[in-house]
Amino acid sequence: MKRSDFALFACLIICAVAVVHTQHSARRVFVDLEREKTRGDELAADLRRLQAERATLAASNRVEHVAYDMKMHLPDTHSIIVMGNQSQDLAQLSNATKTVAIAGEIPVRSEAILPEPQSFQGGVNASKTKQPLHLAKRVKQ
């Protein structure tokens, strides 16, 4: 046999081993990829759950209940100053102990008719029916 034949044969063997090796590592990397994809899906699902939870916790009726319990309320219309950028408005503000209301707030009702807010079921199957409209508790206070 010629020398070059040996060299070619060696090349062939090396190539064959390399193919097997690459195939194997490709599969391993693919498995990793799948695992990361699954993890990504799980994180996306978590994000959704958290978004739902945040939306439930930030629902206006819950915010109002919390505000009510903390004895917060919107200043009545008599003590609200609508401000322009005129100096007289500012002067009026400075000599009065009036509250500045910020647009975007939910005005908390001063009377006591409030439906009970729903609690977030944290992904737990919502099979319990919600309590009926609750009025008595608030009126008692």
Add this chain to the structure above:
Amino acid sequence: MNYKGNASLNLRLEGWRASFVLILLLAAFMVLVGRAVFLQGLHADFLQHKGEERYSRVIEQTAYRGEVLDRNGDPLAISLPAVSVWASRDDADMNPGQLQQLSTLLEMPKEEINHRVNEGRGNFVYLKRQLSQEVAQKVSEIHIPGLFEQKGFRRSYPKGEMMAHLLGFTDVEDRGQEGAEVTFQKELGGLNGARRVIKDRAGSVIEDVENIREPRPGHDVVLSVDSRVQYLAWRELHAAITRNKAKAGAVMVLDPRTGEVLALANYPDYNPNARERVTLTQLRNRAVADTYEPGSTLKPFTIAAALEAHKVTPATIIQTGNGTMNIGPAVVHDTHPGGALTVSQVIQRSSNVGAARIALSLPPETMWNLFTDVGFGQTPKMGMPGEAGGRVRPYRSWRPIEQATMSYGHGISVSLAQLARSYTIFANEGNVMPLTLLKQDGPVSGRRVISSQTASAVKDMLELVVKPEGTAPLAQVRGFRVAGKTGTAHKLDHGRYSNRYVASFVGFAPASNPRLLIAVMIDEPSTGDYYGGLVAAPVFSGLMAGALHILGIQPDDPASENYASPTSVNSAAEET
């Protein structure tokens, strides 16, 4: 040992035997080569396929249903991963302890589980669908043979009751059943994908073979609704229903500039997250699906028709006499006799006789045209399921008494959504706006129905309604000019008017540049008060005040002593 002596070793074999063995071996080799060529060359595809079937699997890729968001990006409906537990009837086998655990986890009586697993045809049976992952995890930890899990989704509605009718809900198959979930099913619905993969012995995917179908998640839908305004609407409606011990009610808030629905609330309502015992009454989206006789809220249209036809001006005197008017055998009554009233006062005091007299000065066709132009008798086409179109009879068949009663909203039926929409002509310079549930980014063009002069004249009259001499001083909002009209209609009971009422109020503010239009309807108030001005107007006022504040709209009537002059455009109140 000496073998030389062994005679058998000295046998000389004949030459052909060696050749025969050689040929035999070659032939066998050829058979093997041929078979190999056959298997690997000619028959390869078939075998490859068969082989792959042994370890390749088609796996479904679930696609999320789109989210529903409010106009500020607050999520209103989100799909969460959920798990369905199913049993194979042939394999399911559990001991009493496991059954007890399962029944607790699934919140299902043991008898029902037994019934499901043991009765019925087929091998496959769902035990419970749409469980949360936490519960499903616990179920799998009981290790009951023959019990399997299937992945899916569960729709979560963070705002609960307050958005129930607007959003609707989906069924277990993730298809919209009510409300916006049906309206936007096409956009929201996702399409599951599928791919063929190769799995190893451990069941994990090691290779992608082909992508059969890309999963296509549903698109998010941004509604025109503002969840804060919606909450106020729902709360004020609840408060009014409780205060008046009413049977039902509905509220709708529109942006008269664009026709966007900012809020839509109904009573009775339900919790879309727990629908096991929801009745049809609770499901009913009254604002859209129910029609009623609107009563006096229709008078402004009669007046507008007369103004457009130049039959009257706002100052024209109408004789209402002692508050009764005979038309044939029928009599039209006023609650309070008014004597001589201007057209403006007819609206302000809601005189039936006045409206009837004005109506009878018009050809029926003129009134019918206006009623039809503002959308009565046709569905408002918001896309909500079950939208009602109401009823306006063709003008050719109107008798004078019918024309008279229609002028003050009897003998005609509309839904609250239609009524709210029709009032956009007064709030938007004579243009009727199309209703929409989707957030609009650009300006929306309406359709002109009456001239802006007429619209403005009627608007001025509607502002008088909330003045102390009007029928609805309770609709006032401090700091704002408010325009609106009360309505109190007898309900029809087997074709006769009964002593049960529908109280309503439709109005808008700030009157100088209307930003919000609110329609309120309270069905059968039962604590004695039933006038729209007493029952529905306070709902309007409370809701309007709160909503104007939330949206940071500048007061246009800061006359009251507590308001500093908002002359400057740059107000501290932030526009949202």
